[in-house]
Amino acid sequence: MLFFGKAECAVCGEKYRAGDMIKLRDGSLCPVCASKLSSLFPARASTSAENVRAYLEDQSRNRQLLSRFSPEEEVGQERKLFVDRHSGLFAFGTDAELQAGRLDVFLLSDLHSVELTVTETPLKPIVPKEESFAYDFDLILLQEHPILPRVRARINPIPVETRKHKIVKSYIHQIYLGEKEWKGGVAATLFGGDRRAAEDYLMYYTVGQQMVDALKKGR
Numbered sequence: 001m002l003f004f005g006k007a008e009c010a011v012c013g014e015k016y017r018a019g020d021m022i023k024l025r026d027g028s029l030c031p032v033c034a035s036k037l038s039s040l041f042p043a044r045a046s047t048s049a050e051n052v053r054a055y056l057e058d059q060s061r062n063r064q065l066l067s068r069f070s071p072e073e074e075v076g077q078e079r080k081l082f083v084d085r086h087s088g089l090f091a092f093g094t095d096a097e098l099q100a101g102r103l104d105v106f107l108l109s110d111l112h113s114v115e116l117t118v119t120e121t122p123l124k125p126i127v128p129k130e131e132s133f134a135y136d137f138d139l140i141l142l143q144e145h146p147i148l149p150r151v152r153a154r155i156n157p158i159p160v161e162t163r164k165h166k167i168v169k170s171y172i173h174q175i176y177l178g179e180k181e182w183k184g185g186v187a188a189t190l191f192g193g194d195r196r197a198a199e200d201y202l203m204y205y206t207v208g209q210q211m212v213d214a215l216k217k218g219r
């Protein structure tokens with residue numbers, strides 16, 4: 001085992017502490033190269049070193065887009081969608097990433113499709129026989145782009161977790177569509193008493209839909 005060994009970065013060739021390794025499909029990545037990737041870039045076992053190299057080489061083009069990116073519209077709370085309709089550009093990220101210029105900027109005119117997906121993951125129960133679930137909200141973008149033709153942008157910073165019961169999605173969606181009045185008490189019963197999870201779910205679902213609408217508006 002390589003507890004104190006050195007590994008070689010498949011992208012820059014530097015030797016580094018093996019403990020800091022990020023595995024790629026065909027090698028591993030050093031922490032310095034990893035720090036240059038945005039949160040939208042999927043640096044993990046399914047990504048090749050060549051994908052990473054291509055992404056880093058594309059950064060000069062991205063910096064040019066960033067230099068004229070002046071978003072006048074934002075949707076979301078922590079993880080936001082920023083839109084600059086004047087320049088026809090958009091990006092996902094936090095305020096801190098925007099200020100630090102660490103965002104991937106895309107062209108509205110390159111966008112083919114955008115949809116919101118909700119992923120439900122069963123969790124290991126804390127109490128035996130209790131059912132637990134986690135929910136994640138992602139925008140899936142398909143676009144004309146040399147490196148990131150498919151983007152998965154996570155809207156929630158941490159998963160929305162609920163105990164005992166699944167979130168009753170159809171009920172949430174009816175509420176969103178205005179067919180039912182949002183009543184925490186009724187919802188709490190439906191969601192196994194987990195009113196907080198139900199409210200968080202509804203919030204991220206609503207924000208996700210607002211992002212889809214903002215992107216579909218185009219330039």
Ligand SMILES: [Zn+2]
Nearest residue numbers: 009012030033
């Ligand atoms: Zn490296």
